Amino acid sequence: MTFKDLGLSAPLLKAVKEEDYETPTPIQEKAIPVILKKKDILAGAQTGTGKTAGFTLPLLELLLRAKPTKGKAKIKALILTPTRELASQVAQSVETYAKHTPFTSTVIFGGVKINPQLVALRKGVDIVIATPGRLLDHISQKSIDLSHIDFLILDEADRMLDMGFINDIKKIIATLSKERQTLLFSATYSDAIKKLSNKLLNAPTLIEVARANTSNEIVKQAIYHVDKTRKRELLTHLINDGKWKQVLVFTRTKHGANRLCGQLEKDGITAAAIHGNKSQNARTKALADFKEGKIRVLVATDIAARGIDIDQLPHVINYELPNVSEDYVHRIGRTGRAGNKGEAISLVCVDEDAFLTNIEKLIQKDIPKVWLKGFKPDPSIKAEPINMGGNRGARNKPRGSSHRGGTTQRTRRR
Ligand code: AMP
Numbered sequence: 001m002t003f004k005d006l007g008l009s010a011p012l013l014k015a016v017k018e019e020d021y022e023t024p025t026p027i028q029e030k031a032i033p034v035i036l037k038k039k040d041i042l043a044g045a046q047t048g049t050g051k052t053a054g055f056t057l058p059l060l061e062l063l064l065r066a067k068p069t070k071g072k073a074k075i076k077a078l079i080l081t082p083t084r085e086l087a088s089q090v091a092q093s094v095e096t097y098a099k100h101t102p103f104t105s106t107v108i109f110g111g112v113k114i115n116p117q118l119v120a121l122r123k124g125v126d127i128v129i130a131t132p133g134r135l136l137d138h139i140s141q142k143s144i145d146l147s148h149i150d151f152l153i154l155d156e157a158d159r160m161l162d163m164g165f166i167n168d169i170k171k172i173i174a175t176l177s178k179e180r181q182t183l184l185f186s187a188t189y190s191d192a193i194k195k196l197s198n199k200l201l202n203a204p205t206l207i208e209v210a211r212a213n214t215s216n217e218i219v220k221q222a223i224y225h226v227d228k229t230r231k232r233e234l235l236t237h238l239i240n241d242g243k244w245k246q247v248l249v250f251t252r253t254k255h256g257a258n259r260l261c262g263q264l265e266k267d268g269i270t271a272a273a274i275h276g277n278k279s280q281n282a283r284t285k286a287l288a289d290f291k292e293g294k295i296r297v298l299v300a301t302d303i304a305a306r307g308i309d310i311d312q313l314p315h316v317i318n319y320e321l322p323n324v325s326e327d328y329v330h331r332i333g334r335t336g337r338a339g340n341k342g343e344a345i346s347l348v349c350v351d352e353d354a355f356l357t358n359i360e361k362l363i364q365k366d367i368p369k370v371w372l373k374g375f376k377p378d379p380s381i382k383a384e385p386i387n388m389g390g391n392r393g394a395r396n397k398p399r400g401s402s403h404r405g406g407t408t409q410r411t412r413r414r
Contacts, residue, residue: 006032008032008061009061012061012097014100016057016097019096028053031045031051032054032057032058034205039204039205041204043185043208044188045207046329051155051185052090052093053097057097060101063103063126072123074148075126076149077126077127077150077151078130078146078151080131080132080152081129081155081156082131082156086155086156091129105125107129109131114138121143121144132165133165135172136172147177149180151183157186158186161193184197184201219343222367222370224370225349225371227378231319232260234347235260237375240269244315247298248317248334249271249300249317250299250302254301257301260299260319261297270295270296273286273298274300274301290310299319302322302331316334318345322355326362328363329362331344349377352386
C-alpha cells in the first residue's frame, strides 16, 4: 500500500515524500480512506502511530477537493488538543503536510500573548489548532468565528477529559456548525469517551490499530528494583554507563522534576525540566535544546510530556512510577515510535509495588524485573506511604481515582 493508493493528490504526496515516509502506517492505512468518504471516525490510536498524518492528510485532501472560496479564508477545520505542546506539534505537522497546498493554519493556546493570535485570525486561516481554554477566550471575545467549520478533530480526547476539559469542549461545540465531519482520537475507551462519542459522532466508523491499553510491543520494558534513596545514583550510572545522549525521565511531581534536574547537573549531566509551573517559553526552549542534543536529559511530569514528539527517542526512564496506570502506557509510548526500537526502564522502590501491580494488570503482562549489580535493594527497608506532593487525600492511593458525582476524578500532579 502506498500513499498514492490511498487517494491523496500530488501536493500531499510531495510533502509526504519530503518527509521520507515510504509507506502509510497502519492507522493511516485504515483512517485515510474512511475520512475521505466523509465519515465520522472514532479511532483508538496512541501517539507514535502516525495518527497526526492519519487525520491531517485526508483533511487537506478534502479541502483540496472542495470548491475554492473567494476572499479571506474562513476557518474550515478545528483541531482540539489537550496540551500546548501537542497543539504546537500538531500545528507543525499541519504546516509540513500543507506545504504545497494553498491552505493556511494557526495555533492557539494559553500561556502566551493573545495579540499575535488575534492578528493571525484577523488575516484569515483555513485550519485552527487549539487547546480548549484559550480557544474559549477567543470565542467569548468574538475574535474567532467557527460557525462555518466542516471538520472537527479531537486529538487525545481521553486526555482532554482527564484534564477536566469536558465543559469547555461542550461550550466550544455549541458554537460550531452541525454540518460537519467529526474525527475523535483517543488512546483509551473509557465510558466517558463512549458518552462523548455518542453525543458528537454521527454513525462513526471504529478504527483501532493496537488494542487499547496495551503497551507498545517494540518498546523493551524493564523494571530495575532499587532503594528509593539510590535512584538518582542508579540513573546517573545508567546514563553514563550506556553513554545515553537523549533520555526522557518522568517524575510524579513538579518539585521532584526540579530536584532531580539539579542533582543530575551536579553529577555533570546536562538536564532541563518541563512541567506546568514552567512558562511556555521555558518549556519550548527545554524541548528544543533536548531535540538538538544540547541537553542530555529532559525531566518531565506526565501532563507536560503529553504529546511530545521526538523522532527516535531511544530511552524513557520512569524515575517514579505513575499513580495513574494509563500514564505508564503514555510515557513509554514516547519511545519506540514509528517502528523504531525503544527502551523503557522503570526504577521501582518498595513503596511503589502497588502501582506496579496495577500497571501490569492494565497492560496484561509481567514486565521483566532485574536488579542491577551494586544496586540490589536492601530487604530490611519496609514500604512507606508515597507523598503525592502535599495532597493529603492522595497519599499512597495506588490508583489515584475516586468517584465524585458519578464522574471519575483522577488525582493528578502536573
Ligand atoms: P504521531 O503518532 O502522529 O505523533 O507520529 C509519530 C511519528 O511518526 C512522527 O514523528 C511522524 O513524523 C512519524 N510518521 C508519521 N507517519 C509516518 C510514516 N508513514 N512513515 C514514517 N514515519 C511516519
